[in-house]
Amino acid sequence: MSSRKFPRAAGLALAAATLGLTLAACSPQNALNTVTSTRGLNVTQNVRYGPAPRNVMDVYAPQNVQNAPVVLFIHGGSWQGGDKEGHKFVGESLARAGYVTGVMNYRLAPEHRYPDYVQDAASALKVLRDRAQSYGGSPDNLFVMGHSAGGFNAVEMVDNARWLREADVPVSAVRGVIGVAGPYSYDFRQFPSRVAFPEGGNPDDIMPDRHVRPDAPPNLLLVAANDTTVDPYNAVNMEAALKEAGVPVTRTVLPGLNHITVIAAMARPLTFLGDTRQQVIDFIEAHRLK
Template sequence: MFKASSSIPHSTARPRRARTAALLIGAVSLPLLIAACSPQNAQENLNRVVSTRGLDVKYNQRYGPDARNVLDVYSPEGVTNAPVVLFIHGGSWEGGDKEGHKFAGESLARAGYVTGVMNYRLAPTNRYPSYVQDAAAALKWMRDNAKSVGGNPDNLFVMGHSAGGFNAVEAVVNERWLREAGVPIASVRGVIGIAGPYSYDFRDFPSARAFPVGGNPDDIMPDRHVRKDAPPHLLLVAENDSVVYPMNAVNMEAALKAAGIPVTRNVIPRVNHVTIMAAVARPLTFLGNTRQQAIDFIEKYRAR
């Protein structure tokens, strides 16, 4: 499933876009979400061109007892009753953080959504299901506090990239996690998985460190856990992904369809495992239409 890759495709965009790409070349590799090296200043590069002016941002809201059980909330100023999105970063379950994903919170908040960007406990110290339980707990916090930050507690969406896509899908399709966290399944309107590893034998990869010793994929993979009342799913696949194999989304789609769950699987042209997520950033939407597909999905399934 995981094969480290940090290559950036050559840009064929117009000169203005090419200059933007050059400015952000470090930023594109910022959300690597797989344990590959990225420039020290990559985070600063992207954060420098993504302003939260005009947004209400609440940092380090605590949703659990662990040091990493914190999230940042991005809300449009003065918004009320807006859809609520929880975003979960990737990093092969061993790295990544919310600070590197300010661009995701800003981008979705500019679209009109109250957006939580969370941290979660990391492997190998914390193995499955710790990080999935954290996703459910963070969603519980978002629901409980939705009105105070301008959101609708019964209009929830969960979105994740790479390992975070696994967390997002598993937290919702497996009937256990939301039930244990006290989140009504009917309050979750949809799930967006971006280049997620939903169906693979982790025993064959270094990411086995994120799962229980002796664990069986049949007991862990989200495509084996689909509940009959799961909400609609959008599964986005990078055409040039050399990190997470496309069959993960194919298998997840088949499992959702077999359970009668609405699902859309779209392959985004030209992007790779990194740039499919980088394209969520408003200055980088020329890389691919990840952001617009997510917005269209939320608008289709949001409560009215």
């Protein structure tokens, strides 16, 4: 626990939020929203990017900005659960840092299997790019970030040559991708999450580390040192594939964090948990258009 001193009310709120982390399945959900205020931000809810009920995103934007970096965030949940409402704290955190941020829902397994949710991510990025200037963002200064299953979606969507091309998003517009505890390189056939992939599917045809385009933008792979949900070898293998393709990559292991707290540390009141938020901001600042 940090040695910083907090007001009693804030301390109680933090304790409640941290307790909520132990009860959450794959995202902090409502516990963190109780300590997240969007006052002073422009928030547009349920921006539609496709015809399905879950083809919506919330956009968090600073006031009075122009040509700000634009970030699309994709939640986790084993491709079977999770939602944008539970990740309000990510949208707020990134908007306070000066970025226009879309927090999206996507179609879920087992009804929707790969590549449906990756195509959803590309469609959401297309709409976010098309409307970027209306929120104060730059359409050519895009970043994509995801946690857990959402990290897979983010890295697969950006690093595979197929998805941006099919969504008509210029590859040059995406300045970087951030994967947080993502399963980029595993044999899903051995796990319950196999229901998120085609029956009879082969990991060699699906995993992001198997088809990296050489012109992919820089990748930041954040690993929770105490992650017992997604094995760290996923990031090791992804890093190796990116390096082999000549793509700039940084793999950072964050001490003291687990699969849940690594994304909870994006919340501004919970940065004492670990360095996730600062790592993300530093990466965006290093690669954004100036």
